Amino acid sequence: MPDKGAPEVPETLATYLRLRGLEPSKYRRRRGPRPVADENQPFMGGRDPHGVGDVLDTLTRDAGWEPQLARADIARTWEEVAGTETAQHTRPVALDAGLLTVQADSTAWAKQLQLMRAQVLSEIMRRFPEAGVDAIRFIGPDVPSWKWGPRAIPGRGPRDTYG
Template sequence: MTGDAEASLPLTVTTYVRLRGIPAPRARRRRRREPDDEHAPFAPGRDPRGLGDVVSALTREAGWDSQLAREDLMLQWNEVAGAQTAAHARPVALDAGVLTVQCDSTAWAKQLSLLRAEIVTRLARAHPDAGIEGIRFIGPDVPSWKWGTRTIPGRGPRDTYG
């Protein structure tokens, strides 16, 4: 056994190792690490960066770009669709690349569905990371007769509207 390895072990362990004939552990030498280029002082790339650059790098590395673009699209719907259109239609869902927009009336839904290609083009230009492939316009929510515990299948109360 080497002298410095024995000095680091307690006397009982050293005695046991000698009696059993187990080779003593060698003292490990610490390797000097070469200084990394990115941690070396005055190396290129060590200049301070702006907060916007740091946050954009973080979002890119975490894979949040598409989700943030979708949220940005929802918030900026007025600018993309126009003030008059935004007054009568609002985005309610974004699923599998299809944006669902709810309109005040079925007339607005029909008019906007005729302008679908233009609106999708505007959305793709304004928010390319959102991944909008299509858009769906729906009318207002209407009351449903299909609810409750005593509902039966069928056409419903059609004969009362006369």
């Protein structure tokens, strides 16, 4: 029988102490000042788990990766930014010092997009302000070059018969 003056021991602790061969009657519960809530202390409210999206947003913001990720998002979501039909005939090829270079599959598409430059640029600036796009340059398709090989020379070369 436990003492009347001794505090009552929880059943789980009494079972543990009995199995260990210790006497449960010496148990006293300590009461002290409550700890101050600090988010860096273990088992406090500030240490609650966060979602993966929140953690990644914080990481990219703290590391300064937002501009680079916004630039990559322009290329990734080009169909939404430029429109489905336009995206079928164009693709962004470079972004350097605020100048986005977009290559079209024909010179007609490049000229048409030059006329629509303000609309496309405003859509990019609205969706991706962190990307830092200030201007857009539309170019036509790549044309084959005659300048290739280890013995290429500058200028017209052997086709220059007028000079």
